[in-house]
Amino acid sequence: LEPQATPEEQINIQQEESIRPHRLADYIGQKDLKEVLDIAIKAAQSRSEALDHLLLYGPPGLGKTTMALILSSEMKVGCKITSAPALERPRDIVGLLVNLQPGDVLFIDEIHRLSRMSEEILYPALEDFRVDITIGKGQSARTRSIPLQRFTLVGATTRIGNLSSPLRDRFGLIQRLRFYEVDELTAIVQRTAELLQTPITPDGCEEIARRSRGTPRIANRLLKRVRDYAQVKECGDINAYVANQALELFNVDPIGLDWTDQRLLKMLIENFNGGPVGLETLAAAAGEDSQTIEEVYEPYLLQIGYLNRTHRGRTATPAAWRHFGYNPPPEQLS
Numbered sequence: 487l488e489p490q491a492t493p494e495e496q497i498n499i500q501q502e503e504s505i506r507p508h509r510l511a512d513y514i515g516q517k518d519l520k521e522v523l524d525i526a527i528k529a530a531q532s533r534s535e536a537l538d539h540l541l542l543y544g545p546p547g548l549g550k551t552t553m554a555l556i557l558s559s560e561m562k563v564g565c566k567i568t569s570a571p572a573l574e575r576p577r578d579i580v581g582l583l584v585n586l587q588p589g590d591v592l593f594i595d596e597i598h599r600l601s602r603m604s605e606e607i608l609y610p611a612l613e614d615f616r617v618d619i620t621i622g623k624g625q626s627a628r629t630r631s632i633p634l635q636r637f638t639l640v641g642a643t644t645r646i647g648n649l650s651s652p653l654r655d656r657f658g659l660i661q662r663l664r665f666y667e668v669d670e671l672t673a674i675v676q677r678t679a680e681l682l683q684t685p686i687t688p689d690g691c692e693e694i695a696r697r698s699r700g701t702p703r704i705a706n707r708l709l710k711r712v713r714d715y716a717q718v719k720e721c722g723d724i725n726a727y728v729a730n731q732a733l734e735l736f737n738v739d740p741i742g743l744d745w746t747d748q749r750l751l752k753m754l755i756e757n758f759n760g761g762p763v764g765l766e767t768l769a770a771a772a773g774e775d776s777q778t779i780e781e782v783y784e785p786y787l788l789q790i791g792y793l794n795r796t797h798r799g800r801t802a803t804p805a806a807w808r809h810f811g812y813n814p815p816p817e818q819l820s
């Protein structure tokens with residue numbers, strides 16, 4: 487998946503692969519998305535066609551890659567996984583396209599980062615299943631069309647607003663992934679614990695779920711941290727108390743805010759009196775990259791109503807003030 491990954495990252499990737507669901511029925515939550523795709527799969531199968539191109543958008547870790555893999559196994563076709571930064575040169579994307587087998591799923595992560603040239607190669611591939619390449623230079627240059635197998639592009643992005651509209655228009659299905667509810671995450675923790683053969687009580691699952699920022703990837707990661715803790719401290723089965731102790735140690739607060747979430751909100755409250763403050767100013771003050779704040783941290787803080795985006799900048803809501811033990815100033819309450 488990631489050729490430059492360090493040995494530790496490789497192990498993480500392998501572990502993530504081992505707990506990924508492979509069937510639509512095992513994919514927990516995202517009811518609307520599953521319904522839409524279930525219909526699309528059945529319709530395509532009954533016509534013996536490839537699935538329509540699909541764009542999935544939403545914050546990282548919500549199950550976009552997993553869904554692409556599930557689609558390919560439900561359709562009984564292959565799946566090629568790549569991401570836009572790996573397709574910098576036109577020949578990278580051409581090479582990938584001409585090697586696709588009939589019906590294959592091509593998954594391109596971070597598709598909003600495709601280069602202009604690669605994007606232009608993709609248009610006729612998506613629409614007419616062909617690539618146009620130019621051979622030779624100057625006066626003797628000719629364009630040749632190479633036919634492709636019919637395939638399904640699954641694009642994933644955390645920033646739908648950054649996609650060019652010609653690219654967006656070429657997807658037959660555009661679906662948003664939502665943050666998960668606590669009961670859905672509880673089921674995910676339960677399932678992963680079974681796969682990892684980790685004894686855990688239902689309230690232990692729920693405690694981890696509540697602190698997972700609505701995100702399956704985080705739920706699975708926290709479960710592994712709690713499992714390590716329980717093993718070293720010889721706590722036996724993981725229950726809510728053990729999960730609580732472990733997650734406190736790892737700086738995950740009771741509603742799942744991690745160190746950076748807490749830092750951003752505290753900064754906003756303590757240094758900027760709750761805002762409004764511009765994203766770049768906040769990023770500089772917190773020593774974080776503004777794009778990471780926007781794509782990774784803000785969506786959840788907006789979702790739980792701790793942060794607002796106004797035209798004058800970011801503000802902390804009264805709920806955020808109270809969470810950190812402060813009384814919100816009167817002007818924030820109006």
Ligand code: ADP
Binds near residue numbers: 553
């Ligand atoms: P994304 O591509 O959106 O960043 P992934 O598809 O890589 O997210 O999902 C991250 C991890 O979370 C995967 O390893 C998978 O095991 C788990 N996961 C995601 N969605 C679900 C789901 N709906 N049910 C069960 N596990 C899930």
